[in-house]
Amino acid sequence: xxxxxxxxxxxxxxxxxxxxxxxxxxxxxxxxxxxxxxxxxxxxxxxxxxxxxxxxxxxxxxxxxxxxxxxxxxxxxxxxxxxxxxxxxxxxxxxxxxxxxxxxxxxxxxxxxxxxxxxxxxxxxxxxxxxxxxxxxxxxxxxxxxxxxxxxxxxxxxxxxxxxxxxxxxxxxxxxxxxxxxxxxxxxxxxxxxxxxxxxxxxxxxxxxxxxxxxxxxxxxxxxxxxxxxxxxxxxxxxxxxxxxxxxxxxxxxxxxxxxxxxxxxxxxxxxxxxxxxxxxxxxxxxxxxxxxxxxxxxxxxxxxxxxxxxxxxxxxxxxxxxxxxxxxxxxxxxxxxxxxxxxxxxxxxxxxxxxxxxxxxxxxxxxxxxxxxxxxxxxxxxxxxxxxxxxxxxxxxxxxxxxxxxxxxxxxxxxxxxxxxxxxxxxxxxxxxxxxxxxxxxxxxxxxxxxxxxxxxxxxxxxxxxxxxxxxxxxxxxxxxxxx
Amino acid sequence: xxxxxxxxxxxxxxxxxxxxxxxxxxxxxxxxxxxxxxxxxxxxxxxxxxxxxxxxxxxxxxxxxxxxxxxxxxxxxxxxxxxxxxxxxxxxxxxxxxxxxxxxxxxxxxxxxxxxxxxxxxxxxxxxxxxxxxxxxxxxxxxxxxxxxxxxxxxxxxxxxxxxxxxxxxxxxxxxxxxxxxxxxxxxxxxxxxxxxxxxxxxxxxxxxxxxxxxxxxxxxxxxxxxxxxxxxxxxxxxxxxxxxxxxxxxxxxxxxxxxxxxxxxxxxxxxxxxxxxxxxxxxxxxxxxxxxxxxxxxxxxxxxxxxxxxxxxxxxxxxxxxxxxxxxxxxxxxxxxxxxxxxxxxxxxxxxxxxxxxxxxxxxxxxxxxxxxxxxxxxxxxxxxxxxxxxxxxxxxxxxxxxxxxxxxxxxxxxxxxxxxxxxxxxxxxxxxxxxxxxxxxxxxxxxxxxxxxxxxxxxxxxxxxxxxxxxx
Numbered sequence: 001x002x003x004x005x006x007x008x009x010x011x012x013x014x015x016x017x018x019x020x021x022x023x024x025x026x027x028x029x030x031x032x033x034x035x036x037x038x039x040x041x042x043x044x045x046x047x048x049x050x051x052x053x054x055x056x057x058x059x060x061x062x063x064x065x066x067x068x069x070x071x072x073x074x075x076x077x078x079x080x081x082x083x084x085x086x087x088x089x090x091x092x093x094x095x096x097x098x099x100x101x102x103x104x105x106x107x108x109x110x111x112x113x114x115x116x117x118x119x120x121x122x123x124x125x126x127x128x129x130x131x132x133x134x135x136x137x138x139x140x141x142x143x144x145x146x147x148x149x150x151x152x153x154x155x156x157x158x159x160x161x162x163x164x165x166x167x168x169x170x171x172x173x174x175x176x177x178x179x180x181x182x183x184x185x186x187x188x189x190x191x192x193x194x195x196x197x198x199x200x201x202x203x204x205x206x207x208x209x210x211x212x213x214x215x216x217x218x219x220x221x222x223x224x225x226x227x228x229x230x231x232x233x234x235x236x237x238x239x240x241x242x243x244x245x246x247x248x249x250x251x252x253x254x255x256x257x258x259x260x261x262x263x264x265x266x267x268x269x270x271x272x273x274x275x276x277x278x279x280x281x282x283x284x285x286x287x288x289x290x291x292x293x294x295x296x297x298x299x300x301x302x303x304x305x306x307x308x309x310x311x312x313x314x315x316x317x318x319x320x321x322x323x324x325x326x327x328x329x330x331x332x333x334x335x336x337x338x339x340x341x342x343x344x345x346x347x348x349x350x351x352x353x354x355x356x357x358x359x360x361x362x363x364x365x366x367x368x369x370x371x372x373x374x375x376x377x378x379x380x381x382x383x384x385x386x387x388x389x390x391x392x393x394x395x396x397x398x399x400x401x402x403x404x405x406x407x408x409x410x411x412x413x414x415x416x417x418x419x420x421x422x423x424x425x426x427x428x429x430x431x432x433x434x435x436x437x438x439x440x441x442x443x444x445x446x447x448x449x450x451x452x453x454x455x456x457x458x459x460x461x462x463x464x465x466x467x468x469x470x471x472x473x474x475x476x477x478x479x480x481x482x483x484x485x
Numbered sequence: 486x487x488x489x490x491x492x493x494x495x496x497x498x499x500x501x502x503x504x505x506x507x508x509x510x511x512x513x514x515x516x517x518x519x520x521x522x523x524x525x526x527x528x529x530x531x532x533x534x535x536x537x538x539x540x541x542x543x544x545x546x547x548x549x550x551x552x553x554x555x556x557x558x559x560x561x562x563x564x565x566x567x568x569x570x571x572x573x574x575x576x577x578x579x580x581x582x583x584x585x586x587x588x589x590x591x592x593x594x595x596x597x598x599x600x601x602x603x604x605x606x607x608x609x610x611x612x613x614x615x616x617x618x619x620x621x622x623x624x625x626x627x628x629x630x631x632x633x634x635x636x637x638x639x640x641x642x643x644x645x646x647x648x649x650x651x652x653x654x655x656x657x658x659x660x661x662x663x664x665x666x667x668x669x670x671x672x673x674x675x676x677x678x679x680x681x682x683x684x685x686x687x688x689x690x691x692x693x694x695x696x697x698x699x700x701x702x703x704x705x706x707x708x709x710x711x712x713x714x715x716x717x718x719x720x721x722x723x724x725x726x727x728x729x730x731x732x733x734x735x736x737x738x739x740x741x742x743x744x745x746x747x748x749x750x751x752x753x754x755x756x757x758x759x760x761x762x763x764x765x766x767x768x769x770x771x772x773x774x775x776x777x778x779x780x781x782x783x784x785x786x787x788x789x790x791x792x793x794x795x796x797x798x799x800x801x802x803x804x805x806x807x808x809x810x811x812x813x814x815x816x817x818x819x820x821x822x823x824x825x826x827x828x829x830x831x832x833x834x835x836x837x838x839x840x841x842x843x844x845x846x847x848x849x850x851x852x853x854x855x856x857x858x859x860x861x862x863x864x865x866x867x868x869x870x871x872x873x874x875x876x877x878x879x880x881x882x883x884x885x886x887x888x889x890x891x892x893x894x895x896x897x898x899x900x901x902x903x904x905x906x907x908x909x910x911x912x913x914x915x916x917x918x919x920x921x922x923x924x925x926x927x928x929x930x931x932x933x934x935x936x937x938x939x940x941x942x943x944x945x946x947x948x949x950x951x952x953x954x955x956x957x958x959x
Binding site: 002003004005006007008009010013016017020023024027028029030031054101110204205206233234235236237238239240241242243246247276278279280281283285287288289290292293296317318319320321322323324325326327328329330331334335338351354355360363366367369370371373374378379380381384385386387389390391393394395396397398399400402404405406407408409413414415420421422423424425428432433434437 | 487492494495502505509512513514539593595689718719721722724731732764765766773774777782802804805806808809812813819823836837839845852858859863865872879882891905907912913919920
């Protein structure tokens, strides 16, 4: 079977990157910023600084923790048949997040995210088979900040029936969130992990206190974790692709140690969130070719450590769904796929991951479709060589009448786009690609119904959120997760 | 040094495709459609059919011909600073040719190309930083067909000093066209190959008589030849990618044999022009994922035979320079670059390579810049690990004040010329979309760029050749 693959580092270079990463962990160490983490690390033999909540990690400790990481991680969906397994050789796609704005590619108007926008986006994701699992991709700025963390998850679970992945930023949210998730899953998350959490480390070489403490509790409840280091070349990491990759990997391994000590064998996925900075403004650039290369190095190194890995790709720095967005997204997406990523945080965002566009969601699905076709394993043998047909057609002539033409066409030899325009120029008079994509998004939203949550589950989510809201003094009059009729 | 590389076939799969390609050449053979070719092949021991003008080729005939193909090829410019050596230059690029239409990026209108457009697009290619050579385009529909080939060459030479690659379809025009390029280069093409020719085979398994006879003349004069088979999966090639690649490689090897017999040691490059058909209309799909895989397969097989390669990439099927154009072009471009293509037919085209636009040419220049950054060789060692900085900055803090940040920022991070990386507000305040910016950039380049002038005697000689052709009009 032929499968397109990409390599970047040689064996010697991988060993070099590994040694430098281990050296950083041993010599500089990591700021864990939470006493519970420091307790665990000290007990495991790390050299800790209790006053500053830091630890230096000897390689034998890191190695021991890598050994308990599962090679495959199941991300269950709440609807049947939507489970994703990272590490089983498949290539899956997640949506990107979290955008602050919604952009209308047809009018050029940008607006702030809202609960309604989140509902719309999550429903669209639910309708698209290219989306295997999702982050809540837009922040709902009209929700009350006291309860937004929980209501966003409730909206997402209501409007999206596949696996959900998100950050949990507050320890206080863990208990009510687990109650909600277990109600939706109909049992323990150990059996049906319908939610996974994202743990963003803080470059360089730090963990965020609240998020880390929350993640420790979540992994102990059976929630898989995506570790997402986000060093930025030139600002929070060195100016080189390699130096940034070393910081990314050091932060990743420091999280592997912590969470495997907290819950040995917990589902853990290596994420690559490192990017480059716009050196004039310090802004995050995710579409630069260097980001693709950082992804490739970190994917190769994650595979070196035997970890399932999620790349960051397809998202763009472009200000609209234009040629730049298509190009940047394809380059990073293809690079991640060829480097062997198990999944990608990919669909829906632009403008340095600040903005969501429904048209871009649709067009990204075509980029993703192309990548999947490209990365597909195909037999190169007598079944596909078709030399019998080549001999029969001979010199001149055509293959239109060959039985194999119909058979392989139907079997999907040629990828078919969802919205990309391939017919003659005249066929599209007056219809731009973004018009078509926006129209398709509208049609899908109108036609698609998300498998509903059971009534008692909805009641339970309401109960949990209202109870939490009262405990934190959230106002009674606020926008709530449930749509008003 | 790390360098991103893509691979597709296993060694066994390469051997399998090789065997099947040979089987096709030995059992089915190829139609050369010209007696000159058949004579050469017969004298080399091929089994020929003089009536049908076909020949069957065995490995005993093919292998010695592969051995005489050079491993590096000079593609000279009009000036030495425009010279590029394939096999040494990382990812040589040409503009894509040849388009019928020109698209107005701002109005969305499409019209047939003219002589003025040809001059504009060739000059723009000359000005674009990432373009190494020019495949002149668009077709100048306002020049009468008799004068078109020579006027086309004249306008091209006047507007670029970069290497020119083009088709020559008429054997009788070889001498005047080559004389024009030699006059411009100031030397015989065997010394300064300022011009190279593209030879398209006709799928399945045929050569075009006129183009082949013209190419035979040119390789004998030292003109490098790009062989470009173009079977389309589903119509002129089998529906599978493997089958289409076998037809591509069979046509390629049949051309290797012919041209190496005609001029042993002639510079020859394997081009990959295969594509897939849009099965409802039969239209040419230039940029799907299958094109990437066909490129990858044929590049690997060409390297298996020790040949230099030219792939297609960056061009698109999209109907405008839009998201689709970027996605499609990015896929084929990156795939070809990672597969180690020596040259890439790249910038300017969309709409199944029928149409070009100013904005697309300029935006493709940024796409090429990004591709080059992807495949750049980079050291993986102390010089780039910046361990001292990592140790000193430590936990928390930032790298903004580090000396390495300043020194490496100039070289480590690629900077686009038009792609928009500022804030949304910044670009909104400027009030220009990416397309408007790209069109403006094209106009600025065209206004500010001076093509290296043609020597006066060369210009006179070229004008005289064109005038003689005009005078000989039947």
